[in-house]
Amino acid sequence: MELRNDLEMTQDLKDTAEYVVRRAKAKGASEADTFIREDENFEVTVRMGEVETLKESVSRGLRLRIFAGKRTATSQTSDISPSVLDALVDETVEMAHLTSEDESGGLPETTARASDLPDLQLVDTSWNDFTPEQRIDWARRAEAAAMKVDSRITNSEGGAFSYERSRTVLANTRGFLSEYEGTGGYVISTPVARSPEGMQRDYWVSVARFRSELESPESVGQRAADRTLRRLGARKVRTCEVPVIFDPLTARTIINHVFQACAGDAVYRRSSFLIDQIGMKVAASDLTIVDNARLIRGLGSSPFDDEGVPTQTTPIIENGILQNYLHSSYTARKLKARPTGNGTRTGAGSISVGPTNFYLMAGTTSPEDMIASVKSGLYVFELIGHGVNAVTGDYSRGAVGIWIENGKLSFPVQEVTIAGNLRQMLNDIEVVGNDPAFLGPVSAPTMKVSNMVISGE
Amino acid sequence: MESNKSIFFENYGVTTQDLQSYLDAALERGGDYADIYFERKINYSIVLEEQIIKTATKAVNVGVGIRVLSGEKTGYAYSDDLDQKHILKAARTAAFIASSASEGGRIGIEAHSVNENSLYSIQLLSTDIGIQQKIALLKEADQAARAFDPRISQVQASYVDETKHVLIVSSSGRCVWDVQPLVRINVSCIAEENGKRQSGYQGGGGRRSLDIFTDDLSAGAIARESARQAVLQLNAIDAPAGPMEVVLGNGWPGILLHEAIGHGLEADFNRKQTSAFSGLIGQTVASELCTVVDDGTIPFRRGSLNIDDEGNPTRRTVLIEKGVLQGYLQDHLSSRLMNAPVTGNGRRQGYDNIPIPRMTNTFMMAGESAPEDIIRSVKRGLYAVHFGGGQVDITSGKFVFSASEAYLIEDGRITAPVKGATLIGDGPTVLREVTMVGSDLKLDQGVGICGKEGQTVPVSVGLPTIKIREMTVGGTEK
Numbered sequence A: 001m002e003l004r005n006d007l008e009m010t011q012d013l014k015d016t017a018e019y020v021v022r023r024a025k026a027k028g029a030s031e032a033d034t035f036i037r038e039d040e041n042f043e044v045t046v047r048m049g050e051v052e053t054l055k056e057s058v059s060r061g062l063r064l065r066i067f068a069g070k071r072t073a074t075s076q077t078s079d080i081s082p083s084v085l086d087a088l089v090d091e092t093v094e095m096a097h098l099t100s101e102d103e104s105g106g107l108p109e110t111t112a113r114a115s116d117l118p119d120l121q122l123v124d125t126s127w128n129d130f131t132p133e134q135r136i137d138w139a140r141r142a143e144a145a146a147m148k149v150d151s152r153i154t155n156s157e158g159g160a161f162s163y164e165r166s167r168t169v170l171a172n173t174r175g176f177l178s179e180y181e182g183t184g185g186y187v188i189s190t191p192v193a194r195s196p197e198g199m200q201r202d203y204w205v206s207v208a209r210f211r212s213e214l215e216s217p218e219s220v221g222q223r224a225a226d227r228t229l230r231r232l233g234a235r236k237v238r239t240c241e242v243p244v245i246f247d248p249l250t251a252r253t254i255i256n257h258v259f260q261a262c263a264g265d266a267v268y269r270r271s272s273f274l275i276d277q278i279g280m281k282v283a284a285s286d287l288t289i290v291d292n293a294r295l296i297r298g299l300g301s302s303p304f305d306d307e308g309v310p311t312q313t314t315p316i317i318e319n320g321i322l323q324n325y326l327h328s329s330y331t332a333r334k335l336k337a338r339p340t341g342n343g344t345r346t347g348a349g350s351i352s353v354g355p356t357n358f359y360l361m362a363g364t365t366s367p368e369d370m371i372a373s374v375k376s377g378l379y380v381f382e383l384i385g386h387g388v389n390a391v392t393g394d395y396s397r398g399a400v401g402i403w404i405e406n407g408k409l410s411f412p413v414q415e416v417t418i419a420g421n422l423r424q425m426l427n428d429i430e431v432v433g434n435d436p437a438f439l440g441p442v443s444a445p446t447m448k449v450s451n452m453v454i455s456g457e
Numbered sequence B: 001m002e003s004n005k006s007i008f009f010e011n012y013g014v015t016t017q018d019l020q021s022y023l024d025a026a027l028e029r030g031g032d033y034a035d036i037y038f039e040r041k042i043n044y045s046i047v048l049e050e051q052i053i054k055t056a057t058k059a060v061n062v063g064v065g066i067r068v069l070s071g072e073k074t075g076y077a078y079s080d081d082l083d084q085k086h087i088l089k090a091a092r093t094a095a096f097i098a099s100s101a102s103e104g105g106r107i108g109i110e111a112h113s114v115n116e117n118s119l120y121s122i123q124l125l126s127t128d129i130g131i132q133q134k135i136a137l138l139k140e141a142d143q144a145a146r147a148f149d150p151r152i153s154q155v156q157a158s159y160v161d162e163t164k165h166v167l168i169v170s171s172s173g174r175c176v177w178d179v180q181p182l183v184r185i186n187v188s189c190i191a192e193e194n195g196k197r198q199s200g201y202q203g204g205g206g207r208r209s210l211d212i213f214t215d216d217l218s219a220g221a222i223a224r225e226s227a228r229q230a231v232l233q234l235n236a237i238d239a240p241a242g243p244m245e246v247v248l249g250n251g252w253p254g255i256l257l258h259e260a261i262g263h264g265l266e267a268d269f270n271r272k273q274t275s276a277f278s279g280l281i282g283q284t285v286a287s288e289l290c291t292v293v294d295d296g297t298i299p300f301r302r303g304s305l306n307i308d309d310e311g312n313p314t315r316r317t318v319l320i321e322k323g324v325l326q327g328y329l330q331d332h333l334s335s336r337l338m339n340a341p342v343t344g345n346g347r348r349q350g351y352d353n354i355p356i357p358r359m360t361n362t363f364m365m366a367g368e369s370a371p372e373d374i375i376r377s378v379k380r381g382l383y384a385v386h387f388g389g390g391q392v393d394i395t396s397g398k399f400v401f402s403a404s405e406a407y408l409i410e411d412g413r414i415t416a417p418v419k420g421a422t423l424i425g426d427g428p429t430v431l432r433e434v435t436m437v438g439s440d441l442k443l444d445q446g447v448g449i450c451g452k453e454g455q456t457v458p459v460s461v462g463l464p465t466i467k468i469r470e471m472t473v474g475g476t477e478k
Helices: A002-010 A013-026 A082-096 A125-129 A132-147 A217-229 A248-262 A264-268 A329-334 A367-372 A422-427 B016-026 B084-095 B131-148 B219-233 B252-265 B267-271 B332-338 B371-376 B427-433
Strands: A031-047 A050-068 A071-077 A153-172 A177-195 A198-201 A204-208 A240-246 A289-292 A313-318 A343-345 A351-353 A358-360 A376-384 A394-405 A408-421 A429-432 A447-455 B033-049 B052-070 B073-079 B110-113 B152-170 B174-193 B196-206 B241-248 B292-295 B316-321 B361-364 B380-392 B398-410 B413-418 B421-426 B434-437 B448-452 B455-463 B466-474
Touching: A013 A031, A013 A050, A013 A082, A013 A153, A013 A177, A031 A132, A050 A082, A050 A132, A071 A082, A082 B052, A132 A153, A132 A177, A132 A217, A153 A217, A177 A217, A204 A217, A240 A248, A240 A367, A248 A264, A248 A289, A248 A313, A248 A358, A248 A376, A248 A422, A264 A329, A264 A351, A329 A351, A367 A408, A376 A408, A376 B398, A394 A422, A394 B398, A394 B421, A394 B466, A408 A422, A408 B398, A408 B421, A408 B466, A422 A429, A447 B241, A447 B466, B016 B033, B016 B052, B016 B084, B016 B152, B033 B084, B033 B131, B033 B332, B052 B084, B052 B131, B073 B084, B131 B152, B131 B174, B131 B219, B152 B219, B174 B219, B196 B219, B219 B398, B252 B267, B252 B292, B252 B316, B252 B361, B252 B380, B252 B398, B252 B427, B252 B448, B252 B455, B267 B332, B398 B427, B421 B427, B427 B434, B427 B466
Parallel strands: A050 B073, A071 B052, A240 A376, B110 B174, B241 B380, B361 B455
Antiparallel strands: A031 A050, A031 A153, A050 A071, A153 A177, A177 A198, A177 A204, A240 A447, A289 A313, A289 A358, A343 A351, A376 A394, A394 A408, A408 A447, A429 A447, B033 B052, B033 B152, B052 B073, B152 B174, B174 B196, B241 B466, B292 B316, B292 B361, B380 B398, B398 B413, B398 B421, B421 B466, B434 B466, B448 B455
């Protein structure tokens, strides 16, 4: 086993990846690919001015996919010592002979070439100069900034800072071998406020790949405090049917339901409320949603997907018309479409469809003007619960927000639900805000849905 | 006891001397307490879809997490490499949290296994059984669902198992280990008729081997239940909106307790005074018909454990007795800071996570009413028997849970099935509205997954049929 000796000497992840797919082939796999990720993490929480938790680690994980003709098996391990890897490769090859033939199985026909890989600016090396003391200080400042805003802020779940650097290596038996790295950090503050009516908490978080793009801890703390204070004294409202305005944090959850409905695996399983509707009007006529993997410094950006397919920008909804679903190589074969570079390696090693930077394009109206346009309605900034049926689009979730009366924010509201159907809601998105907010891979500006049922008293 | 050695000693060559040196390193900056959590978890999962076995997966996760406590501070580091160099480095990283110069005294480690009176069945571990038998279960499920009704158009069945070895060593001298099995089958179906589509879902399992999948928990029974729900929903009418009387069926609707009160009684939130239940011990938070317990000691249940993830034995903890709040769910850190007994509720997702207070099996004790009488007593209300999931805001106390199978009750009779709807309420007050409690306590079939601070752990819930005087139902029919 000369290969093994090489591996032990270098312990380089690329060598490990190549070794694993070669061994798979030697053991009888017709094709294979492997995905290795190495993560370096630092996480600190400060509560009431004192460090509460400090967590640091470097971890690795290898995921393997084996094809035996049209049959598939996968595996995953956190232990990449040679003896464990050898046994796992062998067992995965054996398992692949026991699953069923699947016509759509196999590696992608096309993978990214070196010339296809743009510099997406995923790594910020300035994090290296950010000492542990500075990181702890940022967590401390984010909490302190919130605590001093108002005397009603009496408690806190803390301020936190987190940093991650990751390296992704991908290799397959057709000779693909490439890697990329990424960095990211966030600052969060979660204050608790008290009034005679009870306690409330909320948070604000700033997340970015580049340190220079993070909001200052003071700004995060201030916004967290404002968001928490405005909830004090919240109450129910009467059951009614009114317009609902979603802030960017809640609007993105609705856009995430659109992503789930457009994911190729939900489409071929017919468990999506948007199946069989390409080319049809599914949303308000000025609504545009894209999945753009090549956003510079984007939180969901990558040069190729987890199967090695080059990433791209895919229009999802243009002016209200459904344009495309998103695909891995498998769902593309099943649905006779082209892969869109959305193959995502699940925890267990198989491939599903994931978003890159999936977002609703900003409009021209300010959130303030949107609120001013409502006679009576609800401005929502938190949604809880799982009341969304992906198959039918039926929608019913708990909501927290502020009642709008005659175009003005009036009083805070809680313990109500908002309900409707996602198909109707997409058509009822009357206005989209001019405040794009990239808070994660799926994002949206403020948006207004013309009519939903609020259930309360 | 010696015959029952942990794999970390047998296969990974860990010695008592090593453990001692790791604890010494962890306490070298003067922390008050340190513990080490070794974990090896093997999983197999298999997916059937479109009547074929799409994929089979094996996962191996091995690692060690080291925690150092110093007052209220926690330092944590982990390694997925079990060699001495890496573990010592993790121990020193975790030690960074403490800063006094004092030296931790030497610790005597006593070894105990806890499998003596195991709550699980580990004679034949599911992860040692070939995948053909597991594939057969999925085929049984697929056939049963399709045979149930011709309107079933899609069946997705999955099998997942797990064998987790843990070894927990602490600076208090504890050294315990356990072998924790877990199996589960999930079946989701889609029914189609005249252009309408609906879905159904059912799962089941527990801490046993494949022999758990018989009777009500057979793969076929789970699949038929999933198919039944999908077909039923084809004719469901819009759910009502507004406050009304609600009857919850027995079993899985116990998710109400998990969200409304369980999370709010986890000690960390109460120690920090961020829970809506903070300071309410000894006060009436429920009608006197309600006694609610968390019990991690029920054999074979999904939420059961011989020891929690800090090495403490699990136990039965009464949370509410005849309406009065009794106590919290404690882990090591909170119990020490609150000067309260540990309750064996310190749990973690894996070696890469800090343990925090979590529920095990949470349920309400049976009452005296016949379930039929409860239905009969309602003039107009909602009868909810199956739920998707729930969520709670610990601080405001507001919680939701989403019905996936519910019916209208009209004049004491169950009538039309209604579409899914979210129910919303206030944790510290909702149980005061409980006016009848049934005699039919049942635990769920073994499907609960609880998420908190990014960590998921398996749990169970249970409930007898109960009547709640008023809850807000979040449908669309005003």
